[in-house]
Amino acid sequence: MAKYDYDLFVIGAGSGGVRAARLAAMSGARVAIAEEHRVGGTCVIRGCVPKKFMVYASEFAHNAGIAEGYGWSASGATFDWKKFLEAKDREIARLSGIYVTNLSNAGAEVVHAKARLKDAHTVELEGKGTYTAEKVLIATGGRPWKPTDFEGAEHIITSEEAFHLPELPKRVLIAGGGYIAVEFAGIFNGLGVDTTLVYRGANILRGFDDNIRAHVAEEMKKRGIKVVLGCQHERIEKTAAGYVSHMSSGSAIETDLVMFATGRRPYTDGLGLEKAGVKLNEAGAVAVDKFSKSSADNIWAVGDVTDRINLTPVAIREGAAFAQTEFYGNPTSFDHDMVASAVFSQPPVGSVGLSEADARHQHGKLDIYLSKFRTMKTTFYGGEERCMIKLVVDADSQKILGCHVVGPDAPEIIQMAAIALKMGVTKAQWDSTCAVHPTLAEELVTMREKYVPQELGAAA
Known part of the structure; x- marks a missing residue:
């Protein structure tokens, strides 16, 4: 037995x-x-x-x-x-x-x-x-984690309840700066809800490359999302019309729904x-x-x-x-290095490898390639939405350490980039790839000029 x-x-x-x-x-x-x-x-x-x-x-x-x-x-x-x-x-x-x-x-x-x-x-x-x-x-x-340490915290919902709301609110406040908060801000805003995103930090999407973080925040604002940084809830007051969020900045924000996406x-x-x-x-x-x-x-x-x-x-x-x-008698461990990720924000993000800050800490001298532009589709109708692509390259070995994309289909693009970075591709090998025209992705293999931040360029 x-x-x-x-x-x-x-x-x-x-x-x-x-x-x-x-x-x-x-x-x-x-x-x-x-x-x-x-x-x-x-x-x-x-x-x-x-x-x-x-x-x-x-x-x-x-x-x-x-x-x-x-x-x-x-x-x-x-x-x-x-x-x-x-x-x-x-x-x-x-x-x-x-x-x-x-x-x-x-x-x-x-x-x-x-x-x-x-x-x-x-x-x-x-x-x-x-x-x-x-x-x-x-x-x-x-x-999902929910705070309980301030008055009115019992009125909070999380992403899990957001999937089953009996009706769409007219106004929503989302607390948090991670990918769940950012994605739901885009969702509610796109469905016609007056949307405010509040985050206690200096910028959203902590852990992603700083250029990407700033770019996504600006593009979200262009779409009508109110992004409020550097403050957090002190208390939530329930009223006949909904809820009033009293913030550490002294402001009071009236909404029909308060959602926290502050981590799991x-x-x-x-x-x-x-x-x-x-x-x-x-x-x-x-x-x-x-x-x-x-x-x-x-x-x-x-x-x-x-x-x-x-x-x-x-x-x-x-x-x-x-x-x-x-x-199966086959000792196997998963390699957690160079795992690509996506944020289905609006516009979406695709990222694999190191941010510029992490790469400088680990490798020292870098070559940075960065481009912001309007896509062909956007330019035609006079839109203002801009894409961003960025490559982080080790200056000595020329190995690409990070690839970051913000724009239409960025999550689809980053999957293919992840294969190359996982294999240890160099910038010269990357550049030897012929572009597919006209596409957003072709910009990744046509960047030749190194990026110098404006403040460094002025000093130089």
Whole structure:
């Protein structure tokens, strides 16, 4: 008889957990995966997938204005929020169902229940009994963080509630400067909502290249988003007309909705990790080694719960590497270097590699190539939206350390750039690529003059 009920028990059926469970089950292992909400996790159910649908929906009004510049007459089209939500929910249900089907076809058992560890090998399922497993994988992702330390904080919603609003507000205040806050600011603004973005820092998108941060903020303002920096909430007052946010700057902002997008935290609450000997790091994430193994010898963790790089494709690759290592005899670790990312802001951002500031800290002397311009499409109708592209190059080796794009299709462009940077491309090799004309992306391989900031140029 088998010593354990399962060879592998996965807690959390998001992108990383599902991939690991499927691959492990396909090896012939006895696998179960528990999910307390819906199969698909943050990305499919309450993250990048529904958010991308909302981005698409919000862009049509802007595109309609462009269309007039190309000779199309105004159609008088209107937006139906409830109709959109119904279509969005149908698609999310379809995708979640595909995940369940794929798991079942692979031979994994799907359990809809909250799971917690009683010890390193024992999993208790809420209302469904207790089971044992030789190996356990934690893949519970993260949850939005909400402040509770000021008056009126109970009136705040997060991105998770934003996906299910019964109706669109006329006015919204979004607190935060990260990609979720910036993306939702573009979404609400594009859907006709009077939108204010408030962030306590000096500029939005902390962690991205400084030129990119400043450029995105300016372009957002051009689209009508009010970007307020250097202040934060002191209290929120509920009124008959909505809410008044009293800010540290002394201003009072009246809106119908207050949304906080001020970060996510690893979801480890109530998992019983301490009973299993699993240590957390200073950020409250499961501490793991390069093979995703925790401090407990038979427990691993992948995805956002480890707080390494919190991106869906990264979680998938981590889950696959775990399965290869533990169930296929092929020790594999995911390389977290040169992982591309995108911000589906308006305009969108694509970025891979180091920012200029990080590159200077790590490599010293750099060659910078930067260009701002209006696309052919924008110039034709007299628009003011400008793109930005930037290359960060090591001055000695001429290896490209970072590539950053702001403009239409930037996330699509950066995927191909990431391949070259991952392979260690030099500027000369990059420049030897013939351009595709006329495109925005051709500017990436035609930049020859090094960029000198105005203040440095004046001094020189």
